Amino acid sequence: MEIKEYLKKQAEYINGKIREYIPEGIPEKLFDAMAYSLTAGGKRLRPVLILESAKAVGFEKIEDIVDIAVASEFIHTYSLIHDDLPAMDDDELRRGKPTCHIVYGEAIAILAGDGLQSYAFELISSNKKVPPDKLVRVINLLAHGTGIYGMVGGQAADILHEKENAFDDIQFIHTHKTAKFIQSCCQIGGVLGNGAQEEIEALGRYGLYIGLAFQIQDDILDEIGDEKKLGKKTKKDREKNKLTYPAVYGLEKSRQMAREYVENAVEQIKILKSPDVLINIARYIIDREV
Numbered sequence: 001m002e003i004k005e006y007l008k009k010q011a012e013y014i015n016g017k018i019r020e021y022i023p024e025g026i027p028e029k030l031f032d033a034m035a036y037s038l039t040a041g042g043k044r045l046r047p048v049l050i051l052e053s054a055k056a057v058g059f060e061k062i063e064d065i066v067d068i069a070v071a072s073e074f075i076h077t078y079s080l081i082h083d084d085l086p087a088m089d090d091d092e093l094r095r096g097k098p099t100c101h102i103v104y105g106e107a108i109a110i111l112a113g114d115g116l117q118s119y120a121f122e123l124i125s126s127n128k129k130v131p132p133d134k135l136v137r138v139i140n141l142l143a144h145g146t147g148i149y150g151m152v153g154g155q156a157a158d159i160l161h162e163k164e165n166a167f168d169d170i171q172f173i174h175t176h177k178t179a180k181f182i183q184s185c186c187q188i189g190g191v192l193g194n195g196a197q198e199e200i201e202a203l204g205r206y207g208l209y210i211g212l213a214f215q216i217q218d219d220i221l222d223e224i225g226d227e228k229k230l231g232k233k234t235k236k237d238r239e240k241n242k243l244t245y246p247a248v249y250g251l252e253k254s255r256q257m258a259r260e261y262v263e264n265a266v267e268q269i270k271i272l273k274s275p276d277v278l279i280n281i282a283r284y285i286i287d288r289e290v
Contacts, residue, residue: 053189179211
């Protein structure tokens with residue numbers, strides 16, 4: 001099976017599990033906003049990376065850890081809801097649909113994001129199949145990769161550049177805004193899969209490299225991508241004074257850098273028991289059109 005079709009199949013599997021884990025017993029409009037954003041589609045790359053990283057170190061009991069994979073998508077969705085807000089990127093479309101705050105209002109959108117973030121950690125800590133010490137390590141990795149030392153810190157730096165021209169380190173922004181979260185998902189898969197420390201570290205390096213390649217491809221697609229395929233406006237990064245790889249290095253140099261990151265990523269995981277799917281994911285990341 002080609003990697004594109006395999007990832008589509010895995011995304012469908014994750015989508016089914018997401019529906020199982022959407023929390024209930026909360027105010028109806030809050031539930032609707034959370035469910036609307038969670039089921040709007042997407043590549044489900046982060047949960048897939050958790051599962052595939054676990055498989056790559058020899059783990060087979062995927063049903064035991066799928067709730068943790070789903071939790072990573074809850075956090076990703078929270079970040080997208082907040083990114084789209086008027087105070088942040090001020091976007092009206094996400095995956096071809098009106099963004100959460102356009103449909104439900106800013107207050108509920110903010111609370112939907114907050115709820116998804118906190119519930120993700122509740123979901124992880126409720127897992128009964130993984131030993132508590134490993135759950136603590138997973139929570140630490142995820143919090144680090146998505147908090148002030150990862151995604152949140154990178155988003156802050158991005159906004160400081162966009163709105164104040166006060167931060168112009170593109171490597172810092174993209175490493176923290178995108179790559180650290182992806183890195184943490186790969187490390188989490190290694191931990192959950194009972195990988196050796198050197199395997200978990202290799203997965204971390206792999207995740208960082210593919211995270212940077214992923215962001216470069218996103219930047220390229222914003223410049224030359226198909227709006228219908230992407231489900232959102234293109235060229236908005238340039239309009240908003242975003243610091244992107246094409247803006248700094250040009251398109252061709254950006255493509256070259258993405259290819260180099262992918263090849264570096266591939267080298268890191270050759271020590272794993274079953275690295276083939278992760279290798280194919282790395283190469284697909286810079287070939288994708290969405």
